[in-house]
Amino acid sequence: MGFMKNPFKKPEQQQSSGQGFAGSQNPAMPTPNAPNGASHSLPRPNPIGPFHIPSTHLQMPVPMPTRAQTLPGDRQLAVTDPLPKPAGYDAPSDMPVVKFMVGVDFGTTFSGFAVFRVPDEQRSKNKRVWVPRGDANTQIIGNEDWVDRPHNMHSHKLPTVIAYPNGVRSSLHECKWGWSATRYDKSMAPVHRIKLALEATTPEVMRPDVPAGMKPVDIISDYLACLRQEMMRFIESRYPVDVNLSADDLLICMTVPVGWSSQAHHTIRRAATNAGLISNENSRHLLFCYEPEAAALACVHESRFPISDSPRVLIVDCGGGTVDLFLARLDKGGDLEELTLGTGNFAGATSVDAQFKVFLRKKLGLRGYNDFKDKLASRFTVLEQEWEAQKRTFSGTQEWLLRLPAQLMKFLPKEKQEEFADLEILVTAADMKSFFDPVIDEIIGLICDQLWQARRIGGANDSEKVKYLYLVGGFGSNRYLQDRINANSAVLQIVGSVVSLQRPEAAVVRGAVWFCINNQSIRMRRARQTIGIGVQREFDPRRDHRSEITSYDPVDPSRAFVPKAVLCFMSKGQLVSYNASFTRTGFKVLRNMQAPVKVLVYVSDRIPPAAEGRAASVEHPNRLDIADCTLLGTITIELPNLPLGSDHTTFSIEICHGRVELSVRIIDEKTRDEWTQFLNHGSFRVQTNLPAVAA
Ligand SMILES: Nc1ncnc2c1ncn2[C@@H]1O[C@H](COP(=O)(O)OP(=O)(O)OP(=O)(O)O)[C@@H](O)[C@H]1O
Ligand SMILES: [Mg+2]
Numbered sequence: 001m002g003f004m005k006n007p008f009k010k011p012e013q014q015q016s017s018g019q020g021f022a023g024s025q026n027p028a029m030p031t032p033n034a035p036n037g038a039s040h041s042l043p044r045p046n047p048i049g050p051f052h053i054p055s056t057h058l059q060m061p062v063p064m065p066t067r068a069q070t071l072p073g074d075r076q077l078a079v080t081d082p083l084p085k086p087a088g089y090d091a092p093s094d095m096p097v098v099k100f101m102v103g104v105d106f107g108t109t110f111s112g113f114a115v116f117r118v119p120d121e122q123r124s125k126n127k128r129v130w131v132p133r134g135d136a137n138t139q140i141i142g143n144e145d146w147v148d149r150p151h152n153m154h155s156h157k158l159p160t161v162i163a164y165p166n167g168v169r170s171s172l173h174e175c176k177w178g179w180s181a182t183r184y185d186k187s188m189a190p191v192h193r194i195k196l197a198l199e200a201t202t203p204e205v206m207r208p209d210v211p212a213g214m215k216p217v218d219i220i221s222d223y224l225a226c227l228r229q230e231m232m233r234f235i236e237s238r239y240p241v242d243v244n245l246s247a248d249d250l251l252i253c254m255t256v257p258v259g260w261s262s263q264a265h266h267t268i269r270r271a272a273t274n275a276g277l278i279s280n281e282n283s284r285h286l287l288f289c290y291e292p293e294a295a296a297l298a299c300v301h302e303s304r305f306p307i308s309d310s311p312r313v314l315i316v317d318c319g320g321g322t323v324d325l326f327l328a329r330l331d332k333g334g335d336l337e338e339l340t341l342g343t344g345n346f347a348g349a350t351s352v353d354a355q356f357k358v359f360l361r362k363k364l365g366l367r368g369y370n371d372f373k374d375k376l377a378s379r380f381t382v383l384e385q386e387w388e389a390q391k392r393t394f395s396g397t398q399e400w401l402l403r404l405p406a407q408l409m410k411f412l413p414k415e416k417q418e419e420f421a422d423l424e425i426l427v428t429a430a431d432m433k434s435f436f437d438p439v440i441d442e443i444i445g446l447i448c449d450q451l452w453q454a455r456r457i458g459g460a461n462d463s464e465k466v467k468y469l470y471l472v473g474g475f476g477s478n479r480y481l482q483d484r485i486n487a488n489s490a491v492l493q494i495v496g497s498v499v500s501l502q503r504p505e506a507a508v509v510r511g512a513v514w515f516c517i518n519n520q521s522i523r524m525r526r527a528r529q530t531i532g533i534g535v536q537r538e539f540d541p542r543r544d545h546r547s548e549i550t551s552y553d554p555v556d557p558s559r560a561f562v563p564k565a566v567l568c569f570m571s572k573g574q575l576v577s578y579n580a581s582f583t584r585t586g587f588k589v590l591r592n593m594q595a596p597v598k599v600l601v602y603v604s605d606r607i608p609p610a611a612e613g614r615a616a617s618v619e620h621p622n623r624l625d626i627a628d629c630t631l632l633g634t635i636t637i638e639l640p641n642l643p644l645g646s647d648h649t650t651f652s653i654e655i656c657h658g659r660v661e662l663s664v665r666i667i668d669e670k671t672r673d674e675w676t677q678f679l680n681h682g683s684f685r686v687q688t689n690l691p692a693v694a695a
Helices: 194-198 216-238 262-274 291-302 349-364 366-375 377-393 406-411 414-419 429-458 479-486 489-494 504-517
Strands: 100-106 110-117 157-159 162-165 188-191 250-256 286-290 312-318 323-330 336-338 400-403 424-427 466-472 495-499 522-526 530-538 560-570 575-577 581-590 597-604 623-625 630-638 648-656 663-668 674-678 682-687
Touching (some): 100 216, 100 504, 110 216, 162 216, 194 262, 250 504, 286 291, 286 504, 291 336, 291 466, 291 504, 291 522, 349 366, 349 377, 349 424, 349 429, 366 377, 377 400, 429 489, 466 479, 479 489, 479 495, 530 623, 560 581, 597 663, 630 663
Parallel strands (some): 100 250, 250 286, 312 466, 466 495
Antiparallel strands (some): 100 110, 110 157, 312 323, 400 424, 522 575, 530 560, 560 623, 663 674
C-alpha cells in the first residue's frame, strides 16, 4: 500500500477539534508556529536535529537533548478536552460526491447490503445528503429476493457461505454462494463463518475451517465479489437511469465488530479492493462503522415511535457470531454520544446452535453423530434447516419431533437403535430452553454490566434510566430472548422499555446507509484503544541496557536516551468527536540528515496516568512504557541528502480517529505538501518532494 500524496485535503474547520497536542520547547531551535491555529499559545515545536539522530532508530518526537530544566518529551504538552460541539460539526460533508450510498453488513452467519440513491439535485460537492424523516423505508432499499432462498425467508441478508468446487479456489461463476451454497452438493466444499477467522481473539471452537491453500482474505474477497455482482444487478434493475456505475460512484459503509483489531480492518479493506467494491485500498469510498453504532442509527431513524427528551438508549445487537452493545445519549438534534465503552462477546445465535449440537451428540453418541454428519451429509443438512426454523420460531413453549433418517440406524450401536426405533427424538420446550438459556444469561450479564458502568460514570446520584433498550440483529428478533430480557428484574430496574424494530435483522445494514448519509450523527464515541507515537526517554540503568541507548544530550552528554516510551495522543475510553484530530507540529528535520525519519505509531489497552487522574504522581503522565504497547505501523519519511547548513524541514503530524480507522497525515509546514494514509497496520514510506541536491 503506497502513501498517497494529497489524496484529500480536509476542510479548514476540521484540522483541529480543539484537542491538539503541541510540541515541546527547544529554545535552541525556534520553528514556525502551528499552522492550524490550535497551538499558537503553546510552546514551540519539537526539533529533530542532527545532533541526536541515531541513524535509523529515530523516533518522533525526540526528547529535548537540552538543559536539565527543559524536560524531554511531552512535559509541556497540553491536552484539552474535546469541545462539546466540535469545530467543523456543521461543516459541509467531507465525503466524496457519489450517486449511491451503500451499507454492507458482512456478518458471521448472514450478510447483505442496503442502498440509497442520492437524488440528482443533491449530487453536488459539499452538499449534505438529506433524507426526510419517516421516509426511510421507501428510500433505503435492500434485496430480499435472493436466489434459492427458502420461501419463508424475507430479509436484506443471505447466508455468509461460499462453496468451492472440490474445495479448490476457482473462478466465481464456478462457486456457489449465499442460499445456493447452503444446499447440499457433494462436489462443493462450503466455507462458513469466515468472518471469525479475522480476529485473533475468536475462541478456538468457533474458528472456521479454511480450505488448504486458501487464506481468509481470499475467501472474503470472493464472497464480497459475489455480493457486489448482486448489488450492481440490484441497483441497475431498480434504477435503470444509473447504468455503468464504477466503484467511485458509490460510497460504501462496511460495518465491523467493535472488538476488531486494526489488522482485521486492513484485511477487509484489501478484500473489498480485490472484490472491486473500491478502486484501491486507500479509497475514501469505503468507510467503516461499528456494527452496534450502525444499528443505533437505524433505531434512531426508523423507530416506530417518536423519541423525545434526549434519552439514554442501549442498543444490543444479537447476531450470529457475537453480541455487541452500544450505550448512548440521543441529543435534541438526533445525534448520538457514546456514554461508556461498548462491550461485546461471542454470545451469538451460533452458540445456541452449538448447544443443540451438543444435545444431539449426547443423544446419538459421538460415533453416531459423526457418521450422521459425514456419511449422511445431505440428510444432516436437512436437519440443520429444520433446526434453524425451530430456533427462529421458539418463543418458550414449543416442542418438536426431530425425525431421524432410517439409514442412520446402521451406524448406531445396538442400544441406541432400540432407543430410536421409531426414528424420532422429542425435543421438549425444556430442552429448547436449555440451548438458549446459557447464551441469554450471558447477554443479560453483559447488559447489566454496561448499565452499571454507566451509573458509575454518572455518579452515585445518577438514577436516570436507559429509556429504550433496542434488541436488534437476527437473534435479537427471537421472541424467547425478548421475553426473557423483558422479564429480567435487574434489567428492568435500569431500563424503561425493551423495544425492537420492524426489521431487527436488517438494523445494521440499514444503519450503515444512515452512516453514509450522515456519519457525523455519531457525534462522540469512546476511543477503543490508547494511541500514541514512540518517543525516547532518559536512560535508566535499573531498567535499560547500555546497548539500547540511541542518543545523548549534546549539552550534557551524561544524559542518554532510549527509545522505550510511547507518548499518548488519546486514551482508551476517552470521548472522541467524529472528526477528532490530534496534531503535533514542528517536527524538525535538518536537511543534511541522511537517515530516513521514522514515526512509530503504537496502540495499547493501558491508560496513561494522566487519563487515570494520576498526573501528579508520575514524571511523564502522558506516557506508557513501550512494553505495554503494540506497534501499529511505521511511517518512514524519506529525505533527500542536502548539504550541511541547509534550511530545516518542519512537519506536522496529525492523527485522525473520529471514524473507525486511524488515519495519519503528515504536512510539510513550509510547502504545505501533505500525505495521508489510513494506518490500519503495517509500514508506509513517504517520499518527500524536497529537491534533491546535485552531487
Ligand atoms: N428469530 C430468530 N431466533 C433465533 N435466532 C435467529 C432468529 N433469526 C435469525 N437468527 C439467527 O441470527 C443469526 C443471524 O443474525 P445476524 O444476521 O444479525 O447475524 P450476523 O450479522 O451474521 O452475525 P454477527 O453480527 O455476529 O457477525 C443467525 O445465527 C440466525 O440463525
Ligand atoms: Mg451482524
